[in-house]
Every structure is written in C-alpha cells, then in structure tokens.
Amino acid sequence: MKKFWKWIGIILGSLILAVVLTGLFLYNKYIGFVDYPSGGILSENQAKYDVVFYDLDLTVNSTEKSIAGFVTIKLTSLADGLDKIELDLFEHLIVQETEMNGVQQKFTRDKDKLWINLNKPLRAGEVIDFKIVYHGQPMEAKLPPWRGGFNWSKDANGDDWIGVSCEGEGAKIWFPCKDHPSDEPDSVAVHITIPEPYYCASNGLLRSITFPKSGFKTFNWVTNYPINNYNVNISIAKYDLVTRQYTTDRNTTMPVVFYVLPQNRSKADELINMAVDMLTVYRKYFGEYPFANEKFGLAETDYLGMEHQTLNAYGNKFSYDIISGNKFDQLMLHEMGHEWWGNKVTANDWADTWIHEGICTYGESLYHLDKTGENGYHEYMQSIKRRIKNRKPIIIKRNANTSESYHMDVYSKGAYLLHSLRYMLGDSLFFKTIKEFAMDSAYTYRNRVVTADFITLVKKNSPVDYTKFIHNFLYTTELPEIYLRKTGEGTYEVSIKNIDYELPMEVKTDQGDSRILLGVNPIFIRSTIEPIIDQKDWYLKNIKKEN
Numbered sequence: 297m298k299k300f301w302k303w304i305g306i307i308l309g310s311l312i313l314a315v316v317l318t319g320l321f322l323y324n325k326y327i328g329f330v331d332y333p334s335g336g337i338l339s340e341n342q343a344k345y346d347v348v349f350y351d352l353d354l355t356v357n358s359t360e361k362s363i364a365g366f367v368t369i370k371l372t373s374l375a376d377g378l379d380k381i382e383l384d385l386f387e388h389l390i391v392q393e394t395e396m397n398g399v400q401q402k403f404t405r406d407k408d409k410l411w412i413n414l415n416k417p418l419r420a421g422e423v424i425d426f427k428i429v430y431h432g433q434p435m436e437a438k439l440p441p442w443r444g445g446f447n448w449s450k451d452a453n454g455d456d457w458i459g460v461s462c463e464g465e466g467a468k469i470w471f472p473c474k475d476h477p478s479d480e481p482d483s484v485a486v487h488i489t490i491p492e493p494y495y496c497a498s499n500g501l502l503r504s505i506t507f508p509k510s511g512f513k514t515f516n517w518v519t520n521y522p523i524n525n526y527n528v529n530i531s532i533a534k535y536d537l538v539t540r541q542y543t544t545d546r547n548t549t550m551p552v553v554f555y556v557l558p559q560n561r562s563k564a565d566e567l568i569n570m571a572v573d574m575l576t577v578y579r580k581y582f583g584e585y586p587f588a589n590e591k592f593g594l595a596e597t598d599y600l601g602m603e604h605q606t607l608n609a610y611g612n613k614f615s616y617d618i619i620s621g622n623k624f625d626q627l628m629l630h631e632m633g634h635e636w637w638g639n640k641v642t643a644n645d646w647a648d649t650w651i652h653e654g655i656c657t658y659g660e661s662l663y664h665l666d667k668t669g670e671n672g673y674h675e676y677m678q679s680i681k682r683r684i685k686n687r688k689p690i691i692i693k694r695n696a697n698t699s700e701s702y703h704m705d706v707y708s709k710g711a712y713l714l715h716s717l718r719y720m721l722g723d724s725l726f727f728k729t730i731k732e733f734a735m736d737s738a739y740t741y742r743n744r745v746v747t748a749d750f751i752t753l754v755k756k757n758s759p760v761d762y763t764k765f766i767h768n769f770l771y772t773t774e775l776p777e778i779y780l781r782k783t784g785e786g787t788y789e790v791s792i793k794n795i796d797y798e799l800p801m802e803v804k805t806d807q808g809d810s811r812i813l814l815g816v817n818p819i820f821i822r823s824t825i826e827p828i829i830d831q832k833d834w835y836l837k838n839i840k841k842e843n
C-alpha cells in the first residue's frame with residue numbers, strides 16, 4: 297500500500313512539474329518578455345544623429361562561441377556641437393578601441409551603452425565614419441526567435457549550424473549600433489570569416505568570397521536597401537543552394553535562393569517553388585516584391601523563423617498546412633509577408649508593432665483569397681479570430697520598447713482590423729488603400745510610419761470617416777455592443793449602444809442579406825425570421841438579445 301501511495305505521489309508530482317514547466321515555456325514563448333528590449337524613448341544623444349551605413353567585418357568562431365573584428369559606422373550629425381556618440385552594445389562584448397580617420401577616440405562603457413567621445417565636436421550635417429574594434433561572446437538565444445541571440449547548433453551530420461535572431465533585443469546583442477526602430481541605415485555590408493567548408497548567407501547580394509588565410513573564407517554581402525538593425529543577419533552551415541528565378545512586373549529576373557541543409561536537399565524543391573508562387577500572389581495585393589534588385593532568400597535555421605530582409609529564417613521543418621484544399625507553408629507565408637510589412641513599411645515606434653505583425657498576418661488571408669476564393673479567406677480569418685484574446689489593447693503606449701509592445705493580439709486582432717475595413721470600405725477602396733500603404737514612398741523604405749499615418753490614409757480614401765472606429769479598435773479593448781430586440785410579431789429593433797458613429801453591417805432577414813448602417817439610434821426591421829447580424833464575422837463584436 298505504501299508503495300502505491302509513493303507511486304501516486306511521484307505521478308502527481310511529475311504532472312504538477314510538467315504543468316509548471318509548460319506554463320513557463322508558454323509564458324516565455326508568447327508573452328514576449330526579453331532580457332534586453334529594443335526601442336522605447338529615443339535618448340537625447342541618439343536623436344542627434346542618423347546612421348547611414350554599417351559595415352561589419354567579423355570572424356565567427358563556433359568552438360569559442362565568439363565573434364571578433366570591427367564595425368565601421370557612417371553617420372550624419374543632426375545637431376551642432378555633437379561631441380559624443382551613444383551606441384548600444386551587449387555588455388559582455390569587449391571593445392578594444394574606437395577610431396576615426398586613423399585617430400583613436402576615447403570611449404566609455406556603461407552596461408549596454410558604448411559612448412564614443414569625439415576629439416572634435418561635429419556640425420549639423422557633418423558626416424563621419426568611425427571604427428569600433430571588439431570581440432567576445434554575443435548573447436546566446438534562450439528561446440529563439442522570441443528570446444533571441446546566437447544559436448550555436450549542430451545539424452544532423454554534426455556540422456556547425458549557426459544562426460542569429462534578435463527582433464526583441466535588437467542588433468546590439470552582436471554589433472554596436474543605434475538600437476532604435478526610428479533609424480535604419482541606408483545600406484549594410486558584412487564580411488564574415490569562417491572555416492572553409494561552411495557557407496555564410498546574409499542580406500542582399502554576395503559581392504565576393506575571398507580566402508584571407510589557409511582554411512578560411514570571407515563572405516562579403518551587401519544590401520543597398522534601408523534595413524532594420526534586427527534584420528541584419530548571418531546564417532552559417534554547410535548549406536546547399538537551391539535557386540529559382542522570379543520574373544518581376546518589369547520583366548527582370550531576381551534569384552530566389554534557399555540555403556538548405558544538405559540532409560534536407562530533397563525537400564527543398566517543393567518549398568522553393570511555393571515561394572515563387574507566393575511572391576506572385578503577394579505582389580497582386582501589395583505591389584512588386586520590395587527588394588527585387590537583390591534576392592528573396594530563405595535560410596534553414598534551428599529556430600522557427602524570422603523576417604530577416606532578403607534572407608528569411610526558415611525552421612518550419614517542411615511541415616505544411618491546408619486551407620480549403622490548398623497546401624501551403626504557414627511559416628514561410630508569414631515571414632515573406634514581412635518583406636512588405638516590417639521591412640519595406642517599417643514602424644517608427646515599437647508601439648505600432650501591429651503594422652508589422654497584424655497587416656502581415658492579414659496578408660496571409662489574401663493569399664488564401666487568391667488561391668481558394670472567399671471560402672478559404674473566411675476559413676482563415678476564423679482561425680485568426682479564435683486566437684484573439686482582447687485582454688489588453690493592441691497599442692499599449694507610445695514610445696514602447698519591444699517587451700512592452702509585443703503580445704499575441706498584435707498579430708490576430710491587428711489582422712482583424714484590416715478584415716473589418718475590407719467590409720467597411722468595400723473591396724475596391726480597401727485594396728487601393730492597402731496597396732497605397734505598401735507602395736507610396738511616403739510610407740516606405742527610408743520613410744517609416746506610425747499608426748496615425750495609416751488612419752490618415754484610410755480617412756483620405758474613405759467617403760466615411762472611420763477614425764473613431766480604428767482608434768477604438770487599436771487603443772482599447774472595447775467592442776461594438778449590438779442590441780437586438782423583438783418588438784412584436786415579425787418586428788425587431790437593432791442598435792449599437794456604445795458608439796457615437798454608424799457602422800455598416802450585414803443583416804440577414806427573410807428577405808436575404810442587406811447592408812444596414814447601425815448606430816445608437818434603433819433601426820426597425822421586419823422579418824419572419826430573427827435577423828442575423830454580421831453572420832460572416834466581419835467585426836469583432838458582442839451581441840445582446842432582448843425579448
């Protein structure tokens with residue numbers, strides 16, 4: 297009997313431990329807490345300069361899990377008398393020296409800050425280059441990509457498989473930078489030195505492979521598009537390269553390249569063919585692939601995924617989903633969408649993460665619309681709706697850092713805003729608006745956006761001003777409260793009591809579907825059946841019925 301209770305104790309104890317560990321895992325995975333968040337209020341010093349270019353020159357050593365080399369930063373001073381440059385750099389990386397035009401500059405460290413004291417103050421508009429020589433062990437990933445860093449993994453053959461992900465932490469975990477979403481460099485170059493048998497994939501185009509010393513190769517990549525610092529990426533393995541050509545709207549070709557582990561080579565063709573098809577679908581809605589002068593890249597990684605510009609991380613293990621009979625890779629579809637939403641159209645403040653994640657997630661449903669029609673579109677939107685928690689607003693505060701702004705509703709509820717707007721504006725105005733947001737130079741590449749830009753654009757294109765609806769949707773958890781009351785035999789009244797504007801809603805009666813404007817003043821409806829309000833779920837809403 298004693299033994300029996302002992303086993304019961306062990307089983308119960310194990311169950312409790314499993315529940316606690318799963319809870320911790322999910323908390324870490326989904327709440328978005330990061331050790332070194334990125335963004336927030338831009339400091340006084342960092343507001344006084346604009347980064348133009350980063351050039352990384354690093355040797356990666358997997359045995360020591362370290363990097364060593366230097367970064368050259370070109371910046372423009374935005375103020376007269378700027379005599380210090382404040383940069384961000386992971387505290388455990390060691391700076392050896394900083395220099396400008398061959399002259400050493402003094403520097404100080406303060407945790408994750410690196411201050412360079414310039415020998416001579418800068419004038420507004422003055423452009424300088426300086427070099428920071430450093431080395432050490434960059435942060436290791438704890439739960440990539442949500443809690444990022446370096447992955448020092450091995451593939452199935454026991455070979456090195458190195459990745460970096462740092463959306464939450466920013467690039468400071470591996471190179472000195474101005475770690476703020478409001479400042480993208482115009483271009484970035486990387487020179488990565490690694491042992492001979494390995495391949496280093498990175499952003500943009502491969503300029504050269506050189507052989508600096510016996511047994512080593514240096515990969516020199518360059519991207520000539522503005523890029524978020526967290527998107528600057530290296531992925532290293534004994535990759536096989538599988539390539540296709542994508543034909544642009546202008547009839548030029550662009551390589552689509554999958555850097556795949558050799559053991560998964562046989563699975564690569566199906567995925568890369570799907571990638572080319574997805575690119576052609578996205579461009580129908582959002583305009584041409586944004587980095588068509590360079591490439592669309594996918595690198596197989598030991599973490600789920602990340603939207604690294606022109607080098608999306610792919611760790612979905614070739615597992616496919618099906619919507620309305622169409623087979624697709626959910627992870628690749630999502631990360632590819634970020635090339636428009638996040639990489640081309642970039643939020644200036646992490647408060648507006650929904651512009652990256654919400655519009656990108658909505659874009660997935662447009663892929664389904666194209667492949668499978670309205671049925672697939674609505675099936676997919678229902679799956680997104682099931683993920684909405686609506687416990688806190690999509691935008692919590694302005695000048696937010698990544699820990700403050702990131703939660704799962706920025707994806708699902710963010711996507712639902714676009715879904716509702718599709719109904720409110722109607723297809724022609726809605727698709728025009730979303731394409732304009734993706735293509736107008738005021739919102740793209742060097743110009744970053746905030747939520748107010750989106751609201752202004754919708755207002756410009758819509759005959760009805762929906763600003764209050766959008767504002768309420770993003771900044772509160774309030775939903776339209778719809779009241780449906782039977783007033784007599786075959787008569788009903790409908791109203792939305794908590795809004796002071798009108799929303800168009802689909803109302804189904806015995807006469808079929810009609811589009812009716814609903815607001816605080818009751819609308820009277822005759823129907824032999826009880827009216828069904830918004831059956832297709834264009835809105836998130838609460839319905840209260842009174843008899």
Ligand SMILES: [Zn+2]
Pocket residue numbers: 603630634652653656
């Ligand atoms: Zn995403």
